[in-house]
Amino acid sequence: MTSAIVLILLLGALAYFRAPVLAWTVVIAGWLASLQPVWGCQVPVGVWGVAGVIAAVLNIVPLRRAVFTSPVFTIFKKITPAMSQTEQEAINAGTVWWDRDLFSGKPDWKRLLSFPDPKLTAEEQAFLDGPTEQLCRMVDDWKITHELKDLPPDVWQFIKDNGFLGMIVKKKYGGLEFSNYAHAKVVTKIATRGGTAAVSVMVPNSLGPGELLQHYGTEAQKDYYLPRLSKGIEVPCFALTSPYAGSDAGAIPDYGVVCRGSYTDPRSGQRFDDVLGLRVSWEKRWITLAPVATILGLAFKMYDPDHLLGDKEDIGITCALVPTEHDGVCIGRRHYPGGAVFMNGPTWGRDVFIPLEWIIGGRDFAGQGWRMLVECLSVGRCISLPAMSVASGKVASYTTGAYARIRDQFGLSIGKFEGVDEAMARIGGFTYQMEASQDLALTGLDIGEKPSVLSAVLKYHNTERMRKTLNDAMDIHGGKAVVLGPRNYLARAYQAIPIAITVEGANILTRSMIIYGQGAIRCHPFVLREMKAAMSNDAAEFDKAITGHINFVISNVFRSLWMGLTGARLVGSPKGGEVAAYYKQLTRFSSAFALLSDMAMFSLGGSLKFREKLSARLGDMLSNLYIASACLKRFERDGAPKEDLPVLQWAVENALYDLQQAMDGFLANLPSRTLAVILRKVIFPWGLTLKPASDRTGTQVARLLMELGPTRTRLTRGMFVSKDEADPVGVLEPALRAMLETEPVEQKLRKLGRDGKFKAVTARERLAEAWQSGQITQQEFDAVTRARKLKRDVIMVDDFDMELGQHDDTLLQRLIF
Template sequence: MLYAISLILAVGVLAYWRAPLLLWTIALGLWLAALQLVGGCAVPVAVWAVFAVVAAVLNVAPLRRLVFTGPVFAIFKKITPAMSQTEQEAINAGTVWWDRDLFSGKPDFKRLLAFPAPKLSAEEQAFIDGPTEQLCRMIDDWKITHELKDLPPEVWQFIKDQGFLGMIVKKRYGGLEFSNYAHAKVVTKIATRGGSAAVSVMVPNSLGPGELLQHYGTEAQKDYYLPRLARGLEIPCFALTSPSAGSDAGSIPDYGVVCRGSYTHPRTGERFEDVLGIRVSWEKRWITLAPVATILGLAFKMYDPDHLLGDVEELGITCALVPTEHEGVAIGRRHYPGGAVFMNGPTWGRDVFIPMDWIIGGQAMAGKGWRMLVECLSVGRCISLPAMSVATGKFTSFTTGAFARVRDQFGLPIGKFEGVDEAMARIGGYTYQMEAAQDLALVGLDTGEKPSVLSAVLKYHNTERMRKVLNDAMDVHGGKAVVLGPRNYLGRAYQAIPIGITVEGANILTRSMIIYGQGAIRCHPFVLREMKASMANDAREFDDAFTGHIGFVLSNVVRSLWLGATGARFTGSPKGGEVAAYYRRVTRLSSAFALLSDMAMFSLGGTLKFREKLSARLGDMLSGLYIATASLKHYEDQGAQKDDLPLVRFAVGNALYDVQQAMDGFLANLPSRPLAWVLRRVIFPWGLTLRPASDKDGTRIARLLMTPGGSRDRLVHGVFKPEDARDAVGVLEPAMRAIIETEPLEGKLKKLAREGRFKTITARERLAEALAGGLISQAEHDALETARRLKREVIMVDDFDFSLREHDDKMLERVVF
């Protein structure tokens, strides 16, 4: 019995610590020797013979390939589905980073905490405090969305003159060359003032001509276009989406045929005859800035039927730069996106001849457009929409917290009702998650990474949380957010929610296909190696990868069982105190996720990519682990402030709870029921033990949002706060502070009323009576009068004339009570 127990312990320890194969062999050999020499058990020669044969097969690589991995390799090549060129390029795009640790089952938290905390340079901070602040003061979102349907000319000119369109352009070309972190924070601040302006700024700095030119353009293209883009002399757009090809960009029907032709250069007027070029036809939609663009980035499939370039007829997706004044280019019509009324519209052209040197990167980059796009997309998807989502979270935290403290019902601020504080807890907690998740990814970008998988995580989860916080903010504000007008600071953002959910890849497909579809191959320590070995018919590489993969699975079985049975209590943590338990839970769930991932691929094989519901749940597991670890890192980066712990408990606790629920849903729907039964006992030996953040923590978050202080300031940092109390947002902070300061005085007046000390009826009359009777001082009277005036300004909604055209700016003069 003792030796049996020792064997189990030895196997467990070796598997848990992922010992190399040779160490396994030595340990088991020593155990057999001890059994015979010390334990007095006569180990049969046959057992020693079997051990020797198995040890030789597993440890001698040529023998292992002949007997074991070779036959497996033959089967693997037959059952592994072929990848299209676009799939291969998408898989190869970008880099893997912290997401690889989460797939490993053993996240290296020291590495996580060693990543630098994101920060702005002095120049970047000055830009946010200066031009960005000034731009926000110029934005009147109601005027933009309701009256002008565009940014005012002076705002457009300011954006161009101050270099907002060239934040990513290098300084050698006249750009600002900001970090990705600074780029995101600029967009975030603008978005807290107006979505239309934020979109107009972020698109030229995201996926588009500027980004593509810097990475792939010829020197001549860079020298001409980048200085013009930086100074706002060019307005770029990028035309990718077609009516019949949205998220499936690889199936775009737009095409170009290589031929010889003639054209007149639209900028110089020079005529060129009989030049090698492409005759392109396209119909694009949903192209931001297309109606006002001066330079069109165009994606199309390129064909060479006459073999003017070589033997290949179908060259693939190609990206070109076409001046919009070029003959045959059609722009100018607009779409009407809800909420954020920015310049967006279709572009089309038929048989438009362009020269070969208009291809981004020149003729050498013909047919390489898809790789260019997917490599750059990971950068833009980490910045633009996630930044706008963070802005929404910060803005709703700021406005809803103040409104819920100012607005009262039944004698209490509405934020103190538990039903309301539940919604406010989600607003604050999701905001913390969104900022933490993006900030960590921005650190990766600024240290040279291009995290394609994490960009998909951010795009989906930040925009979905944006939708949730806006829904909750609308509920808390009630009628204030329903009636449109200059005083409604949420309505337009609420209307614009579908934009973020839809663009840069529809959220449904991002969750069900992209996050795990890319992650399982890119981030798994062995799968991509096995697939590449299969495609290259490399038996040696496959042998090494597959052997390691087996050990990886065995380790995760043992680790998942041990960590589940012990609640990960004996696992190390890089930090002590309350957050230590969260690090341990991440380790436990990471091991379980790695095991479930392998079992999904093992049991479903190539069909897993078509099991989108299961793939989505696996993606949710990866996403939850990322959000949890990003939130822990965010807490440390902000100085581990104890006052922020309610936010941390919500952000990390709820993220890990979401991982557990995704695992439960996955196991409940895995087609192989016996395998699911075994996995459930391994991963959840005591059942589903994790719980989301408590109601008490939710109440603490709600109070945090309604109380001026360090935690609130950190959470809403970056929100543009107008200084004019006549502004619908600018009045919130003064009103909240005034209400808090005069709350004891209001209580005193209520007490006097209950005692029958007043002869008058209305609140205004009683305030005057209290002053006249010496019950309050003149200063107290003035403070109460100011607080009540500000409160009325906060809760009032707009009204218009009968035709809904003329707004009444003097409603506050119509005070009856």
């Protein structure tokens, strides 16, 4: 019995530390050899013979391949689902980075903490403090969205003149050549002031032809277009989505046929005859900047039925640059997106002839458009919409924290009611999660990675958290946020939520298909190797991959069970104190996630990609592992400030809880019920033990939002705040400061009232009476008067004339003050 326990412990240790096959062989042989001298047990010769055969099969590669891996390889090739070209290109797009560690079951936390902290250069900081600050001051979001339905001409010109459209363009072409981190922070700051301006700046940098040109353009295309894009001479758009192909962009019906033809170049006015080119027809919708674009990036399927270029007829998706002044190009109509009324509209054309030289990258890149697009999208998805989501979180945190402290009901600041502080905790916690998650991904981008899986995580989870933070902020502001007008700093962002949820891949699709669909293949240590081996019929590579994969699964079974039994208390952590337990739990759940992932692929095979609910839950597991680890990285980057601990605790504990619930939901719905029961016992031997952040922690987060302290400052850093007290956001902090400073005087006035010391009835008259009777000083009278005036400015809602045209409350202000 004792010897059996020793064997189990030895095997568990080998599995836990992922020992190689040779180590297993040596340890088992040593245990067998020790049975007689140590334990007095005679080992039959037959047992030695069986052990020797197994050891030979596992350790002698030619024998292992002949006996085991070759038969498995034959079956694997039959059951592995075929992968379309667009799927292959999507899978191959970008790189894997920290997401691979999370998929490994053994994240290297020292590696995470060693990643460089993202920083702005002096030039980038100057741009944020200078032109970006000035642009924000020029933006009147109510006027833009309600009256003009566009940016004013002077704002458009300022954007062009100051290089906002060329932030990503290299300096040798006249661009700013900012880091991805700086690009995101510029977009975030502008978005805290107005969505229309943010989208107008964001799209040319992350979703426009500029990114494609820099990576794939010919030298002639770069030399001509990039300087013009940098200076705002050209306004770009990129036309991908059609009425019949939204999220399924690979199914676009737009097409171009290779032929010979004639055209007049709108740039030079020169006529060209008998040119080899394409006759393109397209109908696109939802194209940002299309109504005002001067250069159209166009994606279409390219065909060569007459074999003018070669033997291939279906060349594939191709991207071209077409001047919008070119004959047959139609733009100029608009869609009307809610909230952020930016330039967005359709473009269409029929049998428009363009030369092959207009293909991005020239004819050598014909048919490479899908690969180009998915690679560039993996970058843009990390920057644009996640940055706008962070901006919404910052605005919600800044405004709601102040408003909830200033606004009172029943003699108490509304932020001190538990129902309100619960919602405020979500606002602060989600904002922390969103910025931490994006900043970590931006670190990867700026060291040369293109984390395509993490970009999908960011796109989905940041925009969903934006939705939740804005919903909570609207609830807390109540009537102030319901009434539209210049004072309402939340409604336009709230109205614009569906835009972020829908574009760059609808969120339902992103969660249920893309995150795990890409992640399972790209990030898994062995799956992609196995699939490539099957496609290339490489039996030797398959042997290496499948044996490593088996060892990986066995290890994760033991690791998950051991860490589940011990609550991960014995796992190492790179940091001590309050955060140590978080690192340990993440290690535990990384192993559990890897195990569940393998068991899902094992039990469902190729049908897993059609089990979208299960795939979505697996994606949620990976996402919450990433979000929690990003929050820990941010905490250390900020210097591990103790005052931020409640926000960190809320962010990490809720991410871990969501991760646990995703695993629970997955196991509850896994078709193989026997496998599900076994996995549940392995991963959750004591049941579902994790809880979301406590009410006490949530209250601490809410109080931090209502205080003028360092945590509130860090949570809202990078946000534009007007210094004008007439501005609806600019008045918040002066009002909060004034109210906090005069609270002792207000308490004194209330006590005088309770003691019957006043003859007057109204608060205004009682204040004057207290001053005239010497109960308060002139300075206190002036301070309270100012604080009450600022408080009224904060809580007031807009009113208009009967036609909802003129906005003017001067008369009402005179009556009250």
